[in-house]
Amino acid sequence: MHTAQEHRGRGVAARLLAHIVAEARSRRYHRLSLETGSMDAFAPARALYARFGFVSTGPFGDYVFDPHSCFMTLDLAGSTDSSGHSRQ
DSSP states (O other): OOOOGGGTTSSHHHHHHHHHHHHHHHTTOSEEEEEEEOSGGGHHHHHHHHHTTOEEEOOOTTOOOOTTEEEEEEETTSOBOTTSOBOO
């Protein structure tokens, strides 16, 4: 996901991610995995994912190691707080 510069800081990405995580939980998924960029421009996205409990992992699925990619996973089987975020 990418938020245009003029729309950043309004919480839109966090609300979208919260919805995605809640939907995955309602479907009883065991985990969510994502790929994002490893460059500095992607630091806000990585920080957002980390706030939701995503942790760095290796490539998954058909992905292969790429120095420009960062792979993250959220374990949905773990405990959650009242907002639906994983407790770490």
